[in-house]
Amino acid sequence: QQQVKQSPQSLIVQKGGISIINCAYENTAFDYFPWYQQSPGKGPALLIAIRPDVSEKKEGRFTISFNKSAKQFSLHIMDSQPGDSATYFCAPPDMRFGAGTRLTVKP
Amino acid sequence: NAGVTQTPKFRILKIGQSMTLQCTQDMNHNYMYWYRQDPGMGLKLIYYSVGAGITDKGEVPNGYNVSRSTTEDFPLRLELAAPSQTSVYFCASSLGGEAFFGQGTRLTVV
Numbered sequence A: 001q002q003q004v005k006q007s008p009q010s011l012i013v014q015k016g017g018i019s020i021i022n023c024a025y026e027n028t029a030f031d032y033f034p035w036y037q038q039s040p041g042k043g044p045a046l047l048i049a050i051r052p053d054v055s056e057k058k059e060g061r062f063t064i065s066f067n068k069s070a071k072q073f074s075l076h077i078m079d080s081q082p083g084d085s086a087t088y089f090c091a092p093p094d095m096r097f098g099a100g101t102r103l104t105v106k107p
Numbered sequence B: 001n002a003g004v005t006q007t008p009k010f011r012i013l014k015i016g017q018s019m020t021l022q023c024t025q026d027m028n029h030n031y032m033y034w035y036r037q038d039p040g041m042g043l044k045l046i047y048y049s050v051g052a053g054i055t056d057k058g059e060v061p062n063g064y065n066v067s068r069s070t071t072e073d074f075p076l077r078l079e080l081a082a083p084s085q086t087s088v089y090f091c092a093s094s095l096g097g098e099a100f101f102g103q104g105t106r107l108t109v110v
Helices: none
Strands: A004-007 A010-014 A019-025 A033-038 A045-050 A056-059 A062-067 A072-077 A086-090 A101-106 B004-007 B010-013 B019-025 B031-037 B044-051 B054-057 B064-066 B076-078 B087-095 B098-101 B105-109
Touching: A004 A086, A010 A019, A019 A033, A019 A086, A019 A101, A033 A062, A033 B098, A045 A056, A045 A062, A045 A072, A045 B098, A072 A086, B004 B087, B019 B031, B019 B087, B019 B105, B044 B064
Parallel strands: A010 A101, B010 B105
Antiparallel strands: A004 A019, A019 A072, A033 A045, A033 A086, A056 A062, A062 A072, A086 A101, B004 B019, B019 B076, B031 B044, B031 B087, B044 B054, B064 B076, B087 B098, B087 B105
């Protein structure tokens, strides 16, 4: 049984637009909320992560926001670029990744 | 720092053959994982280990076996390869929630 539910499954954004991917979780004991990026032909790599003691963390164009009451955390990609085209995964503590979100940024 | 190293990168197997996918990490992580990823799909957990001598099944363990005799190595064994095992296999290790992945092994069973 998946501990997280990710949406949408796929996303197409124009260059310069904002990409938003959401991850809902059930277990309130989670204490680490990471997003992984998998570029074509490569293994996933940690993109950004947040602990529940903060509501938002920004690293360049990537922002992760955390809503404890809604049990949801989100990835925002500002000024999306074609190089951001990849599959993005949120990961629960049991490391059972879901299907991910395939992002395509059109030039 | 090499991180997680997988060998081989590519392999073609005939139906019924067996092979071992190698995975080594040099970060002294206790947790290690094996995943398979079919084309256009997500990651499915095959087996995982929380330390040397301890392994457990993931979501899709049938047709595979693992061992963990050292902290560094976590080989995945395929016995009697079947076309359904054609996939890309990723090994990972983790510490404090952050996982580090290898570059994958692309396996084709014909």
